[in-house]
Amino acid sequence: MTSSESTQVRRGAKRRTVALVAAIVAIALATGFLIVRSLRDDSAPASVAHTLLPAPQTAELTGERLPAGASQVGALADALRSWAPNAARLADELAATLPDGPASTAAAATQDATGPEDYTLTVGTDGLTLAAGGPAGAYWAVTALAQMIDPAGTVAAGRVVDSPRYRVRSVMIDVARHFHGPEQLRDLVDLATELRFNELHLHLTDDQGWRLEIPDRPRLAEVASRNDVSGGEGGYLTLAEYEDLQDYAAARHMTVVPEIDLPGHTNALLVAYPEASPDGLPREHYRGIDVGFSSVDLTSEASWDLVTDIVETVAEHTRGDRIHLGGDEAHTLSREEYATYVTRLGALAASTGKALTMWQDAYVADLPAGSRLQFWTHDGSTSAIGERVEELDLEVVASPARKAYLDMKHDDRQVLGLRWAGTIDLRTAYDWSPEKELEGIDPARIVGVETCLFTETLPTWGDVTYQLLPRLAAEASVAWGSPRDLDAFLAAADVARDRWEARGYVVHREGDVRGR
Template identity: 35%
Template sequence: MTPTMLLPRPDSVASGNGVFTLDTSTGITASGELAPTARWLQSVLRPATGLPLPMTGMAAPSPGGSTLALDLDPDLPAEGYRLACGPGGVTITGGDTAGVFYGCQALRQLLPPQIYRAAEAAGVRWAVPYGNIEDAPRFRWRGAMLDVARHFMPKHGVLRFLDLLAMHRINTLHLHLTDDQGWRVEILRHPRLTEVGSWRRESQLGAAPDAPNDGRPHGGYYTQGDLREIVAYAAERHITVVPEIDVPGHSQAAIAAYPALGVRGELLETSPRWGVNTNILNAEESTLGFFLEVFDEVMDLFPGPFIGIGGDECPTDQWDADPRTRELIRERGLAGSRELQAWFLGRIGAHVAARGRRVFGWDEILEGDVPEGIVVASWRGMTGARTAARRGYDVVSCPDDQAYLDYRQSELESEPIPFAVPLTLADAYGFDPVPDGLTGDEADRILGGQANVWTEHMDSPRAVDYYVFPRLCAIAEVLWSRGERDFDDFLVRLRTHLARLDALGVEYRREDGPRPWQTRPGIPGKPATRADWAELIDGLVASIKI
């Protein structure tokens, strides 16, 4: 058993002499509380091995048999585990059920990579090397955001994505469910949100401002039954799903469905163009009431502690030019449109808090009064993370230049639709969620970090694979593993890990660049230099209230 077999890198590995081999006598033992984890372990080991792996309680194995034993130890940390392999089998002990689950993920990595195949792999010896592993995560929020608004990912693709997150010890899926280009969650009280807002007549093809449209309708949405299934599937893998309904900007799909929600009351279409949109929600009490009903249904579907309300990229041009909005600002005793945005988000935040949940929002929220109990997603560099932590708010770091997986992966001209600055595998591995200059108490406000997968230029799960992997492998290790980082060591372990992704059919980016079918020749991008991008981000965060 060697550290080169495992990704993310564990805290400690001690090797032994010999191997334990799974065979027809091997069973799984687990207490009642761990029965769901044992059933999951059966489900991922049986297809490739063809072994029955019967499950029992904590009774001793039959004479001559061997076991995969699952147990709990409250002295271990939350999500931590201990894996011991010897002549009698493998024992996985966790500080909680999540820790046992992560120990099972480690066990899979100790087996040959064919274990990740979905049908029996003949001629493979299913051997686990003797030794011991002790491990626990660095951060409690280890996340990935998936944008299903720009390009819809069908339910089966989301379930597959959840399996890939679990494989990498990621415990949070932030689902970006609404935007100008699509509304993806069924709301029973407001059916036109999906009848009208879930599809658009075409999509922008490329990143340049003058890029053409493709002339192809695009759409889809999740029924409430779908979302309950996704949430339950995620929970079985110890992943919390955080829904995001983006307001008051990024709302054209909702306005297309219900024009009275807009400032001008115009008939709009679900937007076929990317970028920051000036069509935003009006600030009437009726619009606020509409969205409180939306959030009520969303909170019924997603039982986790965090509810995303967006708050990002909300140009106030329409508010500033609208007499009715200016009247509302005066009536509410506000100083201007930025305070109006804070008022709107504050009302939603109070409603969310009254349901016992916490608001999760982008770092633009720091430009005004902040809803109580908020978790700030710091995306425009690390300014938001540093400011929020110093002001006493919890933070999830997701700086664009280190964790935005829609950014191009190299300077190669063959990169598909090259956008923004290069974010290489080494850049992703260099991500640190804790910004410099914080005190110990301030650093404790950093819950962790996440990779963000914006899908303007990812029109299929195959494209998502290319942009996400293996950079997500690097970020997963950053968020899980403690101690000094060594990129060269990571590359050694990654090359072993890629065989697992191959077995799963993940179409990741190869070390030497995209395969011909992963390129997008002739489709314009919007690349930038790091200096120009840093200047842009500095301008965007200038309004954050220190």
């Protein structure tokens, strides 16, 4: 990690959020120009969709710019405080970046009967009006407002009406292959919630490393965590750090979902507790990137007691209602062995009171009703998955690797990243449909979209953000269900690149090659 990257990730939570809002406002002068230009060009629609990410469902502007000083946005914060405190905090931070201009202090914020994440934002000569179906919708409205204000304290007049297509909009980061700690993960929360993602999936365990404290099984932290793909020292989250991260995310309307990958991808676990392996023999730390070679013992009492301790501890310390228990690439097991074990895992998850998510491989098991399958590969039959989804009353999240795995290279010139699922440029990340990718599965069962970042080739935080940005915005557009307009999206992505770079993030631009 370079010194500038290290400085970036050490920022405190309050400083980081204020800087986020300030950077949005600082770049908005260019954004405002784009708004006005589109409105004054008779051949262009009156829309600011190309300046907001993800693009809203409807944006109708008058072309006028009105004063929006600190007092007016502060008044909006006051109107939000009683029913949307997180949105009020964000509005306070936005107000702190604005001048005390002659703006009217008229502002109103009301909760209406729409969906919990829906919002309407109206800017006129009579002030700011925000209506939302719940606190989350109000928070997203304030993020939109921040993008519409320029450094002089003027805001584009008009009306934005918005709502998400999917209720699950998730980002996954693998901290097992290379460990990225609490500060980096808070940075990711900031980046993702700016784009209205509402779930953070933490891939906490794999063959290379174990990344969460389990007090009753201390060797997981003491031994299993001390490795990564690069031969580094690894690391782990204490339970206190894990809980603090969840609180930080919740204040931004994001839920954290932890993943403990079972029964495969378990070499690191077996380094610490070899008695849970099929042969009981010692294991060595693994620094490669092959998959499918490890598994816990499926039937021994020692193995099941270990798994039970882990799952119960993770469930106890997870604020949200869902845990992820992996289930992918258990290549050493027969279909019958795998299905029997994963059915047992599902019952264990249910006994903790948590809902269950597993990778799509688990469709062969008898999972509890309401469990969620995460679709990731087109190997096999989507129709067979669809039949089991109906039979067992399951949900599905779309994460097709060829569209949504951002550890894939941007293009063939790149050093960072993998390409087993192909390359994913910005257009590929933007231009896909969950329903089309998951043909054979009832669209009504598809509850969301998750973009994934595995970190085999990404030891530094700059490497991570290089892979994420700007493609994360493309995936957000799919997850939010933004109107499809590639040219408008690419223009907005150019604005966003400047914003992210102003905040110190390493961003991919066409023609860049990092690491060569």
